[in-house]
Amino acid sequence: MVEKSFSAVIALIRGIGHRLNTGLQRLGFAARFFVMLLVYSGQSFRRFHLTIREIYFSGFQSLLIILVSGLFIGMVLGMQGYETLQRYGSSEALGVLVALSLTRELGPVVAALLFASRAGSSITAEIGLMKATEQLTAMDMMAVNPIARVVAPRFWGGVISMPLLAALFSAVGVFGGYLIGVVFIGVDEGAFWSQMQGSVDFRFDVWNGVVKSFVFGVAVSLIAVFEGYDAVPTAEGVSASIKRTVVYSALAILALDFVLTSFMFRGL
Amino acid sequence: MSRKLLDLWVGFFVVLGFAALLFLALRVGNVSSANFADTYQLTAKFDNIGGLKVRGPVKSAGVVVGRVTEIRFDPQTYEAVATLTIDSRYQFPKDTFVSILTAGLLGEQYIGLDAGGDEKMLSPGDVITKTQSAVVLEKLISQFMFNKASDGADKK
Numbered sequence: 001m002v003e004k005s006f007s008a009v010i011a012l013i014r015g016i017g018h019r020l021n022t023g024l025q026r027l028g029f030a031a032r033f034f035v036m037l038l039v040y041s042g043q044s045f046r047r048f049h050l051t052i053r054e055i056y057f058s059g060f061q062s063l064l065i066i067l068v069s070g071l072f073i074g075m076v077l078g079m080q081g082y083e084t085l086q087r088y089g090s091s092e093a094l095g096v097l098v099a100l101s102l103t104r105e106l107g108p109v110v111a112a113l114l115f116a117s118r119a120g121s122s123i124t125a126e127i128g129l130m131k132a133t134e135q136l137t138a139m140d141m142m143a144v145n146p147i148a149r150v151v152a153p154r155f156w157g158g159v160i161s162m163p164l165l166a167a168l169f170s171a172v173g174v175f176g177g178y179l180i181g182v183v184f185i186g187v188d189e190g191a192f193w194s195q196m197q198g199s200v201d202f203r204f205d206v207w208n209g210v211v212k213s214f215v216f217g218v219a220v221s222l223i224a225v226f227e228g229y230d231a232v233p234t235a236e237g238v239s240a241s242i243k244r245t246v247v248y249s250a251l252a253i254l255a256l257d258f259v260l261t262s263f264m265f266r267g268l
Numbered sequence: 269m270s271r272k273l274l275d276l277w278v279g280f281f282v283v284l285g286f287a288a289l290l291f292l293a294l295r296v297g298n299v300s301s302a303n304f305a306d307t308y309q310l311t312a313k314f315d316n317i318g319g320l321k322v323r324g325p326v327k328s329a330g331v332v333v334g335r336v337t338e339i340r341f342d343p344q345t346y347e348a349v350a351t352l353t354i355d356s357r358y359q360f361p362k363d364t365f366v367s368i369l370t371a372g373l374l375g376e377q378y379i380g381l382d383a384g385g386d387e388k389m390l391s392p393g394d395v396i397t398k399t400q401s402a403v404v405l406e407k408l409i410s411q412f413m414f415n416k417a418s419d420g421a422d423k424k
Contacts (some may be wrong), residue, residue: 049271052278061282099296164285171288174296193295201323202297210289 028225036147036156037225043145044152054157062165065118066111070169073106076100081177084186094187095196098177103200103209104265107170109257112216113180115162116249120224123154124245127228128238136229151229155221162217163210166264170209206263215260219252306356307334308392312366312379317348318402320368320377328354328381333358336379352379361386367400377402 044050081097127150130136136146174196181187198205224245232243317339323344326334342349354360363384370377392398 049275053274055278055281056274060277063281063284088315103292103296161281164282164288167285167288167292171291171296174292196296200297202293204323206292209292211391 003183009217026230029230030222033226033229034222037152040145040148041152041156043148044156050149050153051156051160054153055161056113058123058154058157059161059165062115062118062161063168065114066165066169067172069114070107071176073110073169074102074173074178075180077101077106077173078177078180078185082181082187091185091187092191092195094177094181094197096176097198098181099174099196100205102170102173102177103205105257105261107173108166108209108213108216109168109253110254111169112162112213112220113167113250115158115217116220116224116253117246119158119161120220120245121242123158123221123224124228124231124242125238127154127225128150128231128233128241131229131231132233132235132238134233147229151225155225158221158224159214159217163213166209166213166216173210201209201221204264208260209266212257212260215256216253219256220249223248224254296416308356308393309337310352310354310390310394310396312350312352312396312399313342313345313347314346314350314368314399314401316401316404317350318377318404320350320366320379320402324376324378326354326379326381328358328360328383333381350379359389362388362390362394363398364390364396365398366396368402370403373378 077098078094081094082091085091085093085097127136130150136150139146139149178192182189182192227241227245227248231238320336320339322336322339325332326335326336326353334352336349336350337353340349341347360381361384363386365382367380367382368377369380
């Protein structure tokens, strides 16, 4: 009896150690992979049409989901914001509320979450399947570097697309807030825009949002290409990598958002 | 898909993204009033700045003429020192009166400049000492309460 529970504890400790060990190993490989990616980026930029192709697949094709979600989030913000603000008799501040919450937080974060599940997962699936069908090995055999040919364009395509998508998300969201607030509810149009312009600062609010979405773009794209490249080359392994891409991207986005926000808006 | 068509759609996407950024910069935010081209700095000393914040507006006759760029505490005189960055299109007389005002009942606090009648103008780096501190609500209420109490005592 005692011996049985003792061996169970040993197995538990061994399991934790094993997980920690693989986790650290993967983190180290991810760091080495990121450096390799940056080194071979120059080589891949010489054939820039590869990156353009990836901007099309991950950026342009995400437009629909980004624009529609942005519009609806802006409209919900307009309704909820109006409901709360009119209790304090300051419904004219609706524009400020919608614009600040979108440019500072919701735009970059929600756009990045959508991007991770729409484009990140498909990047992981593509690279993972390429590995499973030994296309990456075949490229290596033909003296074509798979990181420069396959990985780097997908990474940079994501990094370039992300800030543009986040800006579009915020812009469409502000339009959605305008639609609900001004057109349907009837908040004064002049007050809506002028109060918004009075309190949204380009440097502090809009530009910080762009910086955030750039950082999220790097994080999401790196996780997506790394999980694909590191996938166990079986059907099950690829599916597990896709799952990990979505989960890790979401966690990374939210954690980075907290860190960046506390740096950017401290003391304001 | 041919490379030309791909380039076209990606170009369209990039233009759309930058248009959104421009919209955020010009229509949602306000680049033009946030940054003044030429500025000069003035310093004002207050006994109490209340809730004034860095980047708060400096207004004269209700028009934004500058921003508060720095607030620090002077340990020698125990006063708050605010640095005001003023658009250099606007010059103010030497006896300009600086006060901390509140927009609306619960609104943000800003600095109001009331121009005096002096012939000489303030030059960059000047220190303004004719200031009025922020109204602190608690002090106002306690003053009111003391007055009421002393009124009641007089009547007895």
